[in-house]
Amino acid sequence: MFRSLLIDPEKCTGCLQCELACSFEHEGVFNPARSRIKVFEFEHGRRSVPYTCTQCDEAWCLNACPVAAIEIDAATGAKTVNELSCVGCKACTVACPFGTINFNPVSGKVDKCDLCAGNPQCVEACPTAAITYVDADWTGMEKMRQSATLALSGT
């Protein structure tokens, strides 16, 4: 069964451990500028929101790629970039509605979340469990459980 990253912005403190872990996993250095997950801050830090690729089932990036460089990891369902095939044309960055696939000027290829082959390092690094890796067909489970608690308190 595939799993998905589940992000709960309410728990995020904006520490960027996820960005550090992501860049280390993929580049071997600590460099948030090269992280495939990004934390955005709003209103003087009142909200910190991590955001990354949701691994669309019918992926715009995959369909837009003229050289079939976006592949599907059979084990995780992640859409991954085959760096040997990628020509850096950036058509995928235009196609993606979420902005989660981006050009890397150092490699000349595009970067996106690949779910770290099933062991996402952002999840490992997050100190507050704002990012978890859960069954893909039950990403709403925690919200549903909270709603159930509300229903219970009403009885």
Place this chain on the structure above:
Amino acid sequence: MAWQGKILSVDLSAGTVATEPLNMEWAHDFLGERGLGTKYLIENMDPAADALSPENALVFATGPLTGTMASTSGRYAVITKGPLTDAIACSNSGGKFGAELKFAGYDLLLIKGRASEPVYLLIEDGEVQILSAGDIWGTTVWHTEEWLKSHHQNPSIKVASIGVAGERGVRYAAIVNDLHRAAGRSGVGAVMGSKNLKAIAVRGTRGVTVKDPKRFMAEVASTNRLLAENKGRAGLTKYGTNAMMDVMQEFGGLPTRNFKEVQFEGYDKVDAKAMHRVGRDGHRNLITNKACFGCTIACGRIAHIHKDHFTIINRKEYWHASGGLEYETAFAFGPVVGVDDIDACTFAGYMMNEHGMDPISFGVTLAAAMELFELGLITSEETDGIELRFGNAEALTVMAEKTGKYEGFGEVLALGAKRLCEKYGRPELAMVVKGQEFAGYDSRAMPGMGLGYATSNRGACHLKHDTFAEDMADQSASGKAVPCKESQDRTALVDSTGLCLFTTSSWGMEEFSQLLDAACEGEWTVDRVLVVGERVWNLERQFNLAAGLSAADDTLPPRMLSDPVPSGVAAGRVNELDKMLPEYYDARGWTDSGEPTSETLSRLGLGTV
């Protein structure tokens, strides 16, 4: 590895910038951040120079662990000669600016001279420009940061800047980064202003590497686990540092009404619990907690003010959340000025961040002014009609804003407590050491704190030593000198790594040594890092001696030395500095006149300054 191996040298008088190799010999001796920055300062200016003259240098220094995945790796320090103390100033800050500077490829930024017109520095990886600040001079920190991101069309830029307070030379002006993190103490912002330097905007996309990545990640995992499982850390995460207010109230060390008292009847209206309390209209002061770069503690507070509060009722521009109270701001806007209005305290905090000022020095300066007012030495004619009485929340918020904008009586409060009390002929009412205001601990109840205040190289400070456990256990003068000295050295080491002092809730020297050893070239044993800490402390002392300070400056205000503490656990006590200081000099290997002996200097590998 760990260090980027480069510094950026900026001569504002000549309008030139140069990238130079980091002096690795100095890096091995002084590590980074506080220690390395002090070495670069001493080598680039005469300690006797006027702090606000072009001859002073201004150093922004990261540590070898800044920007790595070690928890709390966002720290950088500003090192310069301070205009509040005329001694070494070393103020560190979190947020994201420090790591960004490192990612731009620099360990350290060395700024000399004075620009002929207001400028800001734009650093984009290796590309550096000195640009006109004509459009932002005279504006706030908050506006400056927004303007720079918008003007350069890059929301990822990180900014450290000054407000009008720094431009106009408020003696305790701060340098603020990321809207509400600050290199707060000792007036480093006034030095930046004296150089006509409004801001440093930086974007870095280069990574930081470490010596042994696999081992480093294992050390990160184990040290993060120590933090995760530690109760002290959990308290910081939930309540922030303001949990300390209840402790100090109970103990009788909470500075109240300019340190005349040590317990404050209104403490529970401005403490951590008050920040959590849901009040009128369902309003709660605290919104959430907030981490600096890389930090798994997240002690920062994000708060907001009730919309009907007198400070903002007609000022929509402050109806948003921003940095909230931590212990030092809560003490400085609460008990020490006798104010128990949490919204007023929060607003005063906004003013400090927006205009760039040190809340501790502002609060204790205002407390001295209030005492002078109540003695009839300052009149309401001078204070623009404001009754500067203890407990007057409006006096706090109006004066915070006036000082930040350098208007009216704010120009007098801008002097700091020492110069203000001298102006009115009552120097003994200034609660300062070496001209820097006390932090939120009455030292009569905490003798180790008193010794720490008296001997801190940057003037009164609670962050340069840690004798908390000793002070809680025993309020006599005995047994404080050695723990004070040893904790000063440990603190100097931590401040030189690029990590935050608050990790010491869970980590000892062993953890710092392991992280450094995995990240930095060379061998970093516990013994070696301890020597680095002691070397840094002595180098700062050498700076101060060369600047003209002496043992006579290692003292405390008369209120601490002569007036018995009125209540609490230590009721009746005064600071017996004369008992502690000789023991301390001896533990340091200094002469009776507080100078490092030649044996001490040679043991630490230090030359003469």
